[in-house]
Amino acid sequence: MTRFDSFAMVDWSGGNDRGSAPKPDAIWLGLTRGADDTSPVYLRNRGVAEHALSALIETELTAGRRLMIGFDFPFGYPAGFAQALTGEPDPLAVWTWLERHIEDTPKTNNRFDVAGRINRQLGNGAGPFWGNARPKHDIPGLPRRKQGYRNPFPDRRACETLASGSFTCWQLAGAGAVGSQVLMGLPVLNRLRRRFAGQVSVWPFQPLDTSVVFVEIWPGLINSAVKQAEVQGGIRDAHQVRLLARALARLPRPALRAMLDITAPEEGWIMGLGHEDKLNRAAGADRLQPPPLRDDCFALPAGVDWTPVDDALALLRDRLHPVVGQEVLPLMQAQGRVLAENVSARRSNPPQPNTAVDGYCFAHATLPPGDPVLPLVQGRAAAGVPFDGAVPPGHAIRVLTGAALPDGVDTVILQEDVTASETEIAFRSGIRPGANTRNAGEDVAEGDTILSAGRTLTPADLALASATGLSDLPVHHRLRVAVISTGDELVEPGTPAAPGQIFDANRPMLLALARQFGFDTLDLGRIPDDRAALRAAFDRGAQQADLILTSGGASAGDEDHVSALLNETGAMAEWRIAVKPGRPLALGMWAGTPVFGLPGNPVAALVCTLIFARPAMARLAGAGWHSPQGFTLPAAFTKTKKPGRREYLRARIRDGRAEAFKSEGSGRISGLSWAEGLIELPDGPLEITPGTPVTFLPFTGFL
Ligand code: AMP
Ligand code: MG
Numbered sequence: 001m002t003r004f005d006s007f008a009m010v011d012w013s014g015g016n017d018r019g020s021a022p023k024p025d026a027i028w029l030g031l032t033r034g035a036d037d038t039s040p041v042y043l044r045n046r047g048v049a050e051h052a053l054s055a056l057i058e059t060e061l062t063a064g065r066r067l068m069i070g071f072d073f074p075f076g077y078p079a080g081f082a083q084a085l086t087g088e089p090d091p092l093a094v095w096t097w098l099e100r101h102i103e104d105t106p107k108t109n110n111r112f113d114v115a116g117r118i119n120r121q122l123g124n125g126a127g128p129f130w131g132n133a134r135p136k137h138d139i140p141g142l143p144r145r146k147q148g149y150r151n152p153f154p155d156r157r158a159c160e161t162l163a164s165g166s167f168t169c170w171q172l173a174g175a176g177a178v179g180s181q182v183l184m185g186l187p188v189l190n191r192l193r194r195r196f197a198g199q200v201s202v203w204p205f206q207p208l209d210t211s212v213v214f215v216e217i218w219p220g221l222i223n224s225a226v227k228q229a230e231v232q233g234g235i236r237d238a239h240q241v242r243l244l245a246r247a248l249a250r251l252p253r254p255a256l257r258a259m260l261d262i263t264a265p266e267e268g269w270i271m272g273l274g275h276e277d278k279l280n281r282a283a284g285a286d287r288l289q290p291p292p293l294r295d296d297c298f299a300l301p302a303g304v305d306w307t308p309v310d311d312a313l314a315l316l317r318d319r320l321h322p323v324v325g326q327e328v329l330p331l332m333q334a335q336g337r338v339l340a341e342n343v344s345a346r347r348s349n350p351p352q353p354n355t356a357v358d359g360y361c362f363a364h365a366t367l368p369p370g371d372p373v374l375p376l377v378q379g380r381a382a383a384g385v386p387f388d389g390a391v392p393p394g395h396a397i398r399v400l401t402g403a404a405l406p407d408g409v410d411t412v413i414l415q416e417d418v419t420a421s422e423t424e425i426a427f428r429s430g431i432r433p434g435a436n437t438r439n440a441g442e443d444v445a446e447g448d449t450i451l452s453a454g455r456t457l458t459p460a461d462l463a464l465a466s467a468t469g470l471s472d473l474p475v476h477h478r479l480r481v482a483v484i485s486t487g488d489e490l491v492e493p494g495t496p497a498a499p500g501q502i503f504d505a506n507r508p509m510l511l512a513l514a515r516q517f518g519f520d521t522l523d524l525g526r527i528p529d530d531r532a533a534l535r536a537a538f539d540r541g542a543q544q545a546d547l548i549l550t551s552g553g554a555s556a557g558d559e560d561h562v563s564a565l566l567n568e569t570g571a572m573a574e575w576r577i578a579v580k581p582g583r584p585l586a587l588g589m590w591a592g593t594p595v596f597g598l599p600g601n602p603v604a605a606l607v608c609t610l611i612f613a614r615p616a617m618a619r620l621a622g623a624g625w626h627s628p629q630g631f632t633l634p635a636a637f638t639k640t641k642k643p644g645r646r647e648y649l650r651a652r653i654r655d656g657r658a659e660a661f662k663s664e665g666s667g668r669i670s671g672l673s674w675a676e677g678l679i680e681l682p683d684g685p686l687e688i689t690p691g692t693p694v695t696f697l698p699f700t701g702f703l
Pocket of ligand 2: 559
């Protein structure tokens with residue numbers, strides 16, 4: 001039985017709060033009922049939580065809803081403990097034993113005494129439990145630290161060896177420890193179990209044939225979704241329970257079934273362990289999806305016939321917005337991704353004043369008149385190994401590059417400029433105060449915005465983020481670009497070509513370009529001039545990609561099925577752009593996914609991709625608007641350019657001048673390969689002779 005109507009997730013706490021202001025370290029309850037997420041509820045102590053859980057169970061039972069409740073502490077101890085403590089291997093016998101022995105009120109509880117008692121009984125007072133949060137109150141048999149501690153049982157449960165970052169249930173105190181939550185939480189669960197006898201089962205120890213199921217959870221599994229949410233602020237524990245409830249509610253049933261299908265009769269298991277990707281996706285999925293593009297986003301203003309290039313670009317820029325979701329990635333995996341949010345420095349760089357050279361440092365104001373001779377303080381400061389102490393006035397100390405300046409000094413003299421003995425240094429007067437030092441934060445101050453949303457992360461960006469204390473970055477998912485070639489005449493390279501057939505040139509080019517831009521690609525192959533086949537390819541593209549690039553069949557002829565199909569959906573726009581080379585560009589939406597219908601001619605296909613599709617794709621990918629970087633060079637050729645259209649010539653630089661390919665024939669693929677960039681000629685007329693300044697756009701400037 002894996003159908004549940006409601007999912008309640010509880011972040012338990014070892015502490016017990018009496019106030020009413022929500023605190024991070026308290027009990028939080030997240031509830032998703034059907035498709036509705038509710039706001040996390042703050043339960044200030046275990047008494048309040050037990051009451052709230054009882055009420056929730058009542059409500060759901062009365063309404064006939066099946067309820068899963070998750071608790072974030074182990075339901076079982078490592079193998080052998082249940083038998084040793086209770087005489088039977090049943091973990092639920094431990095629950096009952098604890099319920100009988102734990103006393104718990106908001107003011108006080110006996111968890112350390114119970115742990116000490118178990119240690120004396122089962123481990124000669126040296127384990128299995130350790131840690132004591134009461135500074136002045138030693139407990140017989142309960143070691144405060146792990147040193148000297150001996151555990152007669154395994155340190156971890158099998159599932160914990162897989163859950164990196166999880167704590168063992170034996171540790172009762174210290175940041176992150178979970179041991180106290182188990183001791184204090186299991187008695188509460190056992191009381192609920194008795195109160196709703198026959199209606200509650202405990203996973204994975206009992207058959208799940210009841211209306212209420214308790215499962216063990218661990219919010220560490222959805223860390224990346226939680227980090228994403230935390231960027232907006234709020235309490236971490238509250239995000240955890242809210243997102244986990246939502247994730248479980250949204251998981252497809254087979255995925256939930258797979259998570260529940262576990263055999264761990266004694267130790268229990270963490271629900272969802274090994275399925276982290278699915279959980280994180282389900283936790284984040286809807287919040288992180290940007291709105292779809294409007295169906296009429298490619299519509300031209302009425303009466304427009306030939307659109308100047310700049311107007312076409314302005315339209316794309318205004319009408320398109322990012323369509324990709326977000327995730328948080330470890331810094332090391334973020335290169336080439338588009339940053340989804342502004343990021344600020346967690347720490348200054350440098351974090352403290354330090355020395356820029358190897359030498360000796362001192363307080364400038366305490367220098368004697370004339371050429372100084374200063375006594376040396378014993379010891380030194382090196383990078384990562386600071387000097388522990390202050391340097392008295394009139395003294396100096398040895399420092400190595402990168403070392404934090406010790407207290408009491410502000411100036412460093414280069415080692416080459418001093419004469420040094422074991423006990424003294426001497427140097428010429430005249431050094432400037434603060435010489436050879438770097439101030440704290442002189443590069444970046446804590447809180448400064450270091451990288452802005454929309455930036456494609458470079459290796460240097462990763463250095464900056466790392467130096468200023470960041471380990472994860474919020475990034476966009478990669479844009480996924482589907483590529484289709486259309487035309488009955490096309491065959492695959494490597495296969496025989498009959499007369500009249502040609503090898504597909506555009507698909508390899510467009511797929512490679514998309515990859516160079518940093519996008520994921522989906523190759524949808526060659527599609528004949530057949531509407532049904534093209535429709536099927538569009539359907540697949542719309543399902544699996546964020547954007548479809550087609551080439552060929554984009555004009556208004558009989559065999560131009562791309563435009564015909566897009567026309568069917570009513571969301572087609574034929575953009576006649578005043579550009580050469582380039583036939584009309586067919587732009588449309590297919591099931592919510594934008595389609596760029598490029599000309600079939602490879603030269604025109606490349607130019608239109610670089611000039612129009614490239615900036616549009618950057619925008620869809622969250623990278624803002626992308627204008628290629630160009631520069632002015634003297635021409636190495638002669639040409640009379642007519643007014644009316646902007647022209648792009650295949651070009652390259654030789655001897656500091658821009659050469660154009662010998663032929664402007666738009667079928668000449670060899671010219672594309674010859675070229676290293678494009679010359680952009682303005683919309684108006686232009687007489688070009690050798691030496692005339694022209695704009696060169698290197699292909700690398702489009703990346
Ligand atoms: P179309 O836009 O379909 O009329 O095609 C214009 C020209 O480009 C025709 O000569 C096509 O054969 C050619 N063409 C179309 N697609 C490709 C392709 N994928 N590779 C090479 N040439 C193509
Ligand atoms: Mg064709």
